[in-house]
Amino acid sequence: MTEKTLNLWPIGNCQVSALVDDRAGFVWGCQPQVDGDPLFCSLLEPKGDGRPGMPRGEWRFELEKQVSAEPRYLGNSPILVTRLTDEDGGAVDVYDFCPRFMQSGRLYRPVAYARIVRPVTGGPRLSIRLNPANHWGAENADRTRGSNHVRFLTDPAPLRLSTDAPVGRVLDGRPFRIERDLAFFLGADESFQGAIGPNVARMMEKTKRHWMFWVRGLAxxxxxxxxxxxxxxxxxxxxxxxxxxxxxxxxxxxxxxxxxxxxxxxxxxxxxxxxxxxxxxxxxxxxxxxxxxxxxxxxxxxxxxxxxxxxxxxxxxxxxxxxxxxxxxxxxxxxxxxxxxxxxxxxxxxxxxxxxxxxxxxxxxxxxxxxxxxxxxxxxxxxxxxxxxxxxxxxxxxxxxxxxxxxxxxxxxxxxxxxxxxxxxxxxxxxxxxxxxxxxxxxxxxxxxxxxxxxxxxxxxxxxxxxxxxxxxxxxxxxxxxxxxxxxxxxxxxxxxxxxxxxxxxxxxxxxxxxxxxxxxxxxxxxxxxxxxxxxxxxxxxxxxxxxxxxxxxxxxxxxxxxxxxxxxxxxxxxxxxxxxxxxxxxxxxxxxxxxxxxx
The missing domain is CATH 1.50.10.10 (Glycosyltransferase)
Known part of the structure; x- marks a missing residue:
């Protein structure tokens, strides 16, 4: 295991936040707010066992035979982009953000984390390792499966991962070939409205514009x-x-x-x-x-x-x-x-x-x-x-x-x-x-x-x-x-x-x-x-x-x-x-x- 460092990249929306390590892993993040219970806590090393191949309190994307990870922020925003590359030259870009933009006359900043995986070159095989923790790392959050979602029984409120990725692969963490964009939205336990891929992509673009306009006003x-x-x-x-x-x-x-x-x-x-x-x-x-x-x-x-x-x-x-x-x-x-x-x-x-x-x-x-x-x-x-x-x-x-x-x-x-x-x-x-x-x-x-x-x-x-x-x-x-x-x-x-x-x-x-x-x-x-x-x-x-x-x-x-x-x-x-x-x-x-x- 790589020794932990503080080379961490914050994302957030002024409601929730997460620290992402330099290999596309969510290692710290609390909900429903910053002083709440950490659903991502692997930074502080939970003592109990996680699930097979899935450390407790972490959400990580990783390529089979991965050889490098290169994170950077997208423009003047807290949207993180990490390029993962395997030994055969296959690569994907992972976009991480918390939605934040004006919608219906008010600021939309939900208790939610959004991720997009986009293939870049080759035929990379991706593992999804999502295992939120409960009660300050004491246990793995229980989960149930839906047709296009996974429900996690986190405290103080359950969360739902809506995705167009294979739900089975979210649950078992086994690698699979990436040939199209995949979207992930971990938020309130309610149905995601509309097609998840295009909508999460639009959320990211709106979030980027929101932050770039905020930065433009800085002296x-x-x-x-x-x-x-x-x-x-x-x-x-x-x-x-x-x-x-x-x-x-x-x-x-x-x-x-x-x-x-x-x-x-x-x-x-x-x-x-x-x-x-x-x-x-x-x-x-x-x-x-x-x-x-x-x-x-x-x-x-x-x-x-x-x-x-x-x-x-x-x-x-x-x-x-x-x-x-x-x-x-x-x-x-x-x-x-x-x-x-x-x-x-x-x-x-x-x-x-x-x-x-x-x-x-x-x-x-x-x-x-x-x-x-x-x-x-x-x-x-x-x-x-x-x-x-x-x-x-x-x-x-x-x-x-x-x-x-x-x-x-x-x-x-x-x-x-x-x-x-x-x-x-x-x-x-x-x-x-x-x-x-x-x-x-x-x-x-x-x-x-x-x-x-x-x-x-x-x-x-x-x-x-x-x-x-x-x-x-x-x-x-x-x-x-x-x-x-x-x-x-x-x-x-x-x-x-x-x-x-x-x-x-x-x-x-x-x-x-x-x-x-x-x-x-x-x-x-x-x-x-x-x-x-x-x-x-x-x-x-x-x-x-x-x-x-x-x-x-x-x-x-x-x-x-x-x-x-x-x-x-x-x-x-x-x-x-x-x-x-x-x-x-x-x-x-x-x-x-x-x-x-x-x-x-």
């Missing part, structure tokens, strides 16, 4: 367009459009480092990660993601009713994400545990208050939005600001979500300052002079405390916690949050210390001290991008560009990144695709690219 930089476009599409796939939630990654429990047990479930909406995602997509002009997310945020704030806001929620807005272990999955390369849920929902992470306000602030200034922020929205945000003013100097778990200790983290405090600062700006925009003055006073008080307690006089730089001298990469965000200017000598001294203490060649640590699991063993990709941004802002553009180019060498063939990178081997680790990392790619490309005017 991409001149340089690194392919990377930026692929990152933007993938960030869009990380939004659960029904609610507006944006997940941190599509996977759970890919270890941050081999055997580290730093295995976390990232299929939820962190307020922090989502803030950075909409910030990056706003720079590209993808306002539809922002508008959907703001709906999700307003709903969360309403539901909190003035109480403390959690750092993360389920894609449906559910608050309780109890953490457990999927005992029937061995884990990525057998490196468990595989976690379901995330105990960080119980933590206090005060930076969330700033990120809620910062995400909402654009709605009060941007005239392109369908729904502009109004005075009622402002007063709702004031409740968040009051929490920020109350909590800014209290210990929390911080943005790195420490599980066994709490401190007053400078990043969290500065985000609380930003909440009050931006509320003052919004009040001024709305002509509410008394509220503007009120929030200016709040922000000044918070700033004064931060300057007093986060500045380490002995080291001549800012500290990552109050009244200490700790370093972490989040100090590089002080400029992005507008707390200091890039030419401020205090920031330059802090940058020099962070670079000396946390940089390993072309990569960055989050922090260099021991945490709940010991010393960090891999670089955190987002922090590398923070360093690139900081180098650019202080005028070290050549170094920033060199570091960015070195980072691009670590991209998967799909032009994406996971969360972490091994210092020595350059291998990717951590959940994938990671929104933080994709945000960093977009932001740095936008900062470092040549202007479009240079080619006019």
């Amino acid at each position: 991409v930089p001149l340089d690194w367009q392919e990377v930026v476009i692929r990152c933007a599409i993938t960030l869009k796939l990380c939004q659960h459009e029904e609610t507006g939630a944006i997940v941190a990654a599509l996977t759970t429990s890919i270890p941050e480092a081999p055997g580290s047990e730093r295995n976390w479930d990232y299929r939820y909406c962190w307020i922090r990660d989502a803030y950075y995602t909409v910030q990056a997509l706003n720079r590209l002009g993808a306002l539809d993601v922002l508008e959907g997310y703001l709906f999700y945020l307003r709903d969360l704030v309403d539901g909190a009713e003035g109480e403390e806001v959690q750092p993360l929620y389920g894609v449906g807005g559910n608050a309780k994400l109890e953490e457990g272990v999927a005992e029937c999955l061995a884990g990525y390369r057998g490196m468990g545990p595989v976690r379901i849920g995330n105990a960080a929902f119980t933590q206090s992470q005060h930076d969330a208050y700033g990120q809620i306000v910062l995400s909402n602030a654009q709605a009060f200034f941007d005239k392109r939005l369908f729904r502009a922020g109004d005075e009622a929205d402002f007063h709702q945000l004031e409740a968040i600001g009051e929490k920020a003013a109350e909590k800014f100097d209290e210990p929390d778990a911080g943005l790195w979500e420490f599980r066994t200790r709490a401190s007053v983290h400078t990043y969290s405090s500065v985000m609380c300052w930003a909440a009050c600062d931006r509320l003052a700006n919004i009040a001024g925009r709305l002509g509410l002079e008394d509220r503007e003055q009120y929030w200016q006073a709040k922000s000044k008080h918070i700033r004064d405390v931060i300057e007093q307690r986060a500045w380490c006089e002995e080291k001549g730089r800012y500290s990552a916690i109050f009244d200490g001298d700790e370093l972490d990469a989040s100090l590089l965000q002080l400029v992005d949050m507008r707390f200091v200017e890039a030419d401020d000598e205090r920031f330059r001294a802090t940058l020099a210390a962070v670079e000396k203490g946390l940089r390993h060649g072309n990569q960055m640590l989050r922090y260099a001290s021991e945490d709940d699991f010991g010393l960090p063993e891999t670089a955190f990709n987002f922090c590398t991008f923070w360093l690139i941004e900081a180098l650019h802002r202080v005028g070290r553009d050549e170094e920033a560009r060199e570091l960015f180019e070195a980072t691009l060498e670590r991209l998967t063939p799909a032009c994406l990144l996971s969360e972490d990178t091994d210092f020595k081997t350059g291998e990717l680790w951590g959940n994938y695709p990671q929104t933080y990392s994709l945000v960093g790619l977009i932001n740095c490309a936008m900062l470092l690219s040549r202007p479009w005017s240079s080619v006019r």
Whole structure:
């Protein structure tokens, strides 16, 4: 068996998604949404037996005597095309996508996966190996046969594969000769309307056009367009459009480092990660993601009713994400545990208050939005600001979500300052002079405390916690949050210390001290991008560009990144695709690219 890697290709439609390996195998995908039960879970190695010749939790097409597989995306879309070739030169193209297009006046994005197999040359013989899993890899989904379909008794709802391929060959996995196009539609347990071959082909064409029109509206930089476009599409796939939630990654429990047990479930909406995602997509002009997310945020704030806001929620807005272990999955390369849920929902992470306000602030200034922020929205945000003013100097778990200790983290405090600062700006925009003055006073008080307690006089730089001298990469965000200017000598001294203490060649640590699991063993990709941004802002553009180019060498063939990178081997680790990392790619490309005017 080929060792698993993160050379995976996401497909999706903002309702469901799947990760396809580089040999046309669906190895990860949950239904009815991204934080649901994985019907495709072979990426995390189910412990039980599959069916004869069919691994549990996988959907794979494979040629008899196959010698190569070459995946690529179809244009500016998440439609994947994989050419499979056998040793006699016979070849087929496999097209994989999740339907997404306008139909009958509304967006059609069903819980469905579609595949088309098209013969290219020769007389190749194809095996179809489809064996969805149930209950987190505990069992093969029961199945029943129809004349042109197979019904799978998956939870929480059964699925039906409609196809014009021989149903017997779908069930037994035996190879057969391919002489015509074959279509497959795995979706709701209901009759497929019309002829499946032509209709699935039309779905693919409509889906392609939908995505190409979406990409056409992006304000991409001149340089690194392919990377930026692929990152933007993938960030869009990380939004659960029904609610507006944006997940941190599509996977759970890919270890941050081999055997580290730093295995976390990232299929939820962190307020922090989502803030950075909409910030990056706003720079590209993808306002539809922002508008959907703001709906999700307003709903969360309403539901909190003035109480403390959690750092993360389920894609449906559910608050309780109890953490457990999927005992029937061995884990990525057998490196468990595989976690379901995330105990960080119980933590206090005060930076969330700033990120809620910062995400909402654009709605009060941007005239392109369908729904502009109004005075009622402002007063709702004031409740968040009051929490920020109350909590800014209290210990929390911080943005790195420490599980066994709490401190007053400078990043969290500065985000609380930003909440009050931006509320003052919004009040001024709305002509509410008394509220503007009120929030200016709040922000000044918070700033004064931060300057007093986060500045380490002995080291001549800012500290990552109050009244200490700790370093972490989040100090590089002080400029992005507008707390200091890039030419401020205090920031330059802090940058020099962070670079000396946390940089390993072309990569960055989050922090260099021991945490709940010991010393960090891999670089955190987002922090590398923070360093690139900081180098650019202080005028070290050549170094920033060199570091960015070195980072691009670590991209998967799909032009994406996971969360972490091994210092020595350059291998990717951590959940994938990671929104933080994709945000960093977009932001740095936008900062470092040549202007479009240079080619006019």
